[in-house]
Amino acid sequence: MTQKRVAIIGSTGSIGKQALEVIEHHNNYLSVEVLTANKNADLLIEQALKFDPNAVVIADKSLYLKVKEALSSTDIKVFAGQEALEDIVQMETIDIVLNALVGFAGLRPTLKAIEAGRTIALSNKETMVVAGELVNNLALKNKVPILPVDSEHSAIFQCLAGEVYSPVEKIILTASGGPFRGKTKDELKNITPEQALNHPNWSMGKKVTIDSATLMNKGLEVIEARWLFGIEANRIEAVIHPQSIIHSLVEFQDGSLKAQIGLADMRLPIQYALTYPERLKTSFPKFDIFSCSNLSFEKPDTDTFTCLNLAYKALEIGGNMPT
Amino acid sequence: MTQKRVAIIGSTGSIGKQALEVIEHHNNYLSVEVLTANKNADLLIEQALKFDPNAVVIADKSLYLKVKEALSSTDIKVFAGQEALEDIVQMETIDIVLNALVGFAGLRPTLKAIEAGRTIALSNKETMVVAGELVNNLALKNKVPILPVDSEHSAIFQCLAGEVYSPVEKIILTASGGPFRGKTKDELKNITPEQALNHPNWSMGKKVTIDSATLMNKGLEVIEARWLFGIEANRIEAVIHPQSIIHSLVEFQDGSLKAQIGLADMRLPIQYALTYPERLKTSFPKFDIFSCSNLSFEKPDTDTFTCLNLAYKALEIGGNMPT
Numbered sequence: 001m002t003q004k005r006v007a008i009i010g011s012t013g014s015i016g017k018q019a020l021e022v023i024e025h026h027n028n029y030l031s032v033e034v035l036t037a038n039k040n041a042d043l044l045i046e047q048a049l050k051f052d053p054n055a056v057v058i059a060d061k062s063l064y065l066k067v068k069e070a071l072s073s074t075d076i077k078v079f080a081g082q083e084a085l086e087d088i089v090q091m092e093t094i095d096i097v098l099n100a101l102v103g104f105a106g107l108r109p110t111l112k113a114i115e116a117g118r119t120i121a122l123s124n125k126e127t128m129v130v131a132g133e134l135v136n137n138l139a140l141k142n143k144v145p146i147l148p149v150d151s152e153h154s155a156i157f158q159c160l161a162g163e164v165y166s167p168v169e170k171i172i173l174t175a176s177g178g179p180f181r182g183k184t185k186d187e188l189k190n191i192t193p194e195q196a197l198n199h200p201n202w203s204m205g206k207k208v209t210i211d212s213a214t215l216m217n218k219g220l221e222v223i224e225a226r227w228l229f230g231i232e233a234n235r236i237e238a239v240i241h242p243q244s245i246i247h248s249l250v251e252f253q254d255g256s257l258k259a260q261i262g263l264a265d266m267r268l269p270i271q272y273a274l275t276y277p278e279r280l281k282t283s284f285p286k287f288d289i290f291s292c293s294n295l296s297f298e299k300p301d302t303d304t305f306t307c308l309n310l311a312y313k314a315l316e317i318g319g320n321m322p323t
Numbered sequence: 324m325t326q327k328r329v330a331i332i333g334s335t336g337s338i339g340k341q342a343l344e345v346i347e348h349h350n351n352y353l354s355v356e357v358l359t360a361n362k363n364a365d366l367l368i369e370q371a372l373k374f375d376p377n378a379v380v381i382a383d384k385s386l387y388l389k390v391k392e393a394l395s396s397t398d399i400k401v402f403a404g405q406e407a408l409e410d411i412v413q414m415e416t417i418d419i420v421l422n423a424l425v426g427f428a429g430l431r432p433t434l435k436a437i438e439a440g441r442t443i444a445l446s447n448k449e450t451m452v453v454a455g456e457l458v459n460n461l462a463l464k465n466k467v468p469i470l471p472v473d474s475e476h477s478a479i480f481q482c483l484a485g486e487v488y489s490p491v492e493k494i495i496l497t498a499s500g501g502p503f504r505g506k507t508k509d510e511l512k513n514i515t516p517e518q519a520l521n522h523p524n525w526s527m528g529k530k531v532t533i534d535s536a537t538l539m540n541k542g543l544e545v546i547e548a549r550w551l552f553g554i555e556a557n558r559i560e561a562v563i564h565p566q567s568i569i570h571s572l573v574e575f576q577d578g579s580l581k582a583q584i585g586l587a588d589m590r591l592p593i594q595y596a597l598t599y600p601e602r603l604k605t606s607f608p609k610f611d612i613f614s615c616s617n618l619s620f621e622k623p624d625t626d627t628f629t630c631l632n633l634a635y636k637a638l639e640i641g642g643n644m645p646t
Contacts, residue, residue: 162485254602261580279577295618
């Protein structure tokens with residue numbers, strides 16, 4: 001594999017930290033060019049000292065001096081502020097920008113990186129939720145590939161490999177169902193944030209975990225899939241699959257389906273996006289088919305978890321309704 | 324899709340008949356160039372009158388006149404005998420040879436077709452079991468693709484699409500376990516052929532069905548996979564999956580797995596081989612993920628079903644031991 005220099009936008013979050021594990025594991029092929037954080041200056045400094053990037057950005061300007069000072073004995077360039085974040089993704093020495101920001105804040109760095117022709121590894125689903133059509137057009141114009149990092153979208157992307165001549169009948173997004181699967185509206189009246197944060201399968205950031213508990217996350221993923229794969233909403237289906245082993249499926253028009261399977265470990269889709277189209281050997285724990293005695297599938301309870309249908313409605317209305 | 328003219332070697336057997344259903348369904352793209360049968364002259368005649376091939380072969384010479392007479396009002400050429408079978412696959416007007424013979428008899432027509440540069444859709448697993456290395460070398464020399472038709476090998480082939488840069492860690496062949504899954508040696512002392520022919524999931528020819536009941540079929544498929552995909556036997560694993568929904572899996576070296584999924588319907592892998600690399604729309608019954616409440620996986624009981632390990636042993640010894 002040829003060397004790739006990675007910019008991690010949001011390196012102190014859950015995805016950012018796991019991406020650094022992947023890069024550390026494959027430091028023959030992957031190196032860190034840029035790290036950025038919002039407010040977590042301590043971790044950003046620690047990461048910078050370990051991975052020796054070309055530059056770092058701390059979005060919160062009040063923390064600039066702290067970071068600058070801590071890295072003063074190194075060659076690492078230090079920048080601060082939101083504008084610096086948007087400029088840095090255009091650096092010519094970057095091969096791939098991993099956008100690991102959470103929420104709407106992820107949009108502008110994606111657009112800037114695309115304008116500069118940088119390949120995008122997209123973990124920030126809100127980029128596609130709020131501006132999917134715009135982002136697609138810009139990426140097409142600049143011939144920039146957008147590689148999904150979300151586990152479901154990575155699964156779909158993996159299943160679509162080599163299927164250029166295969167019209168897609170349906171995309172089936174799997175969902176664990178979160179900690180409240182099977183509960184009624186009444187039973188959910190007095191839940192606490194702690195309960196909602198207790199996800200049965202995935203270790204993720206807080207926003208995504210809460211969104212998983214309400215199925216809002218799956219709704220956002222439906223919108224994301226609609227734009228990432230250019231497929232109409234009525235061909236995207238969400239399925240509750242509590243074991244989180246099948247990460248999503250694609251049904252082709254001949255009736256054959258392909259599924260991507262593995263442990264619920266975000267390092268796998270992160271690595272796939274960073275090393276695509278190659279796959280590198282990992283030493284992460286591996287899926288053992290004999291340990292999975294029962295894979296099941298259910299229709300989502302959209303009466304109790306109303307957020308999922310909201311996403312379909314927003315897509316149907318179109319325009320900036322998903323925003 | 325460009326038109327493809329198909330020669331079906333063994334058109335009156337289970338795979339041959341299902342291939343004709345596929346061709347009838349897609350008669351804009353697929354046409355019948357050659358049909359051959361061993362002894363079933365009546366069905367061969369019926370098929371010839373319906374599909375109007377260029378030529379037919381009846382292997383049993385004593386039936387030549389019967390077929391000739393029945394087709395006398397048509398332009399269809401009629402040949403008889405084993406040699407005719409081997410000659411006919413070399414016809415220049417054939418785009419793809421579907422070898423749907425059962426057993427060792429399938430080898431020579433495969434070799435002849437490869438020598439003539441015809442693409443092979445291989446249902447006859449014995450071709451690879453008895454002469455995998457020889458067949459591979461000949462196919463390589465003549466630049467002939469060998470497309471698998473066996474459902475498990477089609478599944479693997481589908482999972483490998485687009486994965487040129489992805490070293491394979493393991494191939495996992497699924498097996499239904501047949502009608503005797505879970506039974507002990509003692510319980511199997513007095514079984515009848517009728518019981519063995521009562522396969523829980525697949526409708527297949529008699530030989531394959533009996534071989535499924537003993538797991539011999541899975542053993543043959545291990546050897547077939549070893550040569551079709553150029554992978555060592557210790558990376559091929561058989562897994563009992565009683566629901567026959569996942570038709571096989573490929574594990575890549577990054578720990579990601581891909582699986583091909585669908586109803587247990589041989590028309591799907593037959594069609595995939597005939598239309599590859601395209602997928603055409605079908606009206607066959609479709610897999611419904613909500614109807615599958617439980618997918619399970621078990622280790623095969625190789626103490627009771629000893630044939631599976633015989634296949635691994637034969638591969639280990641090598642040479643002509645699998646033969």
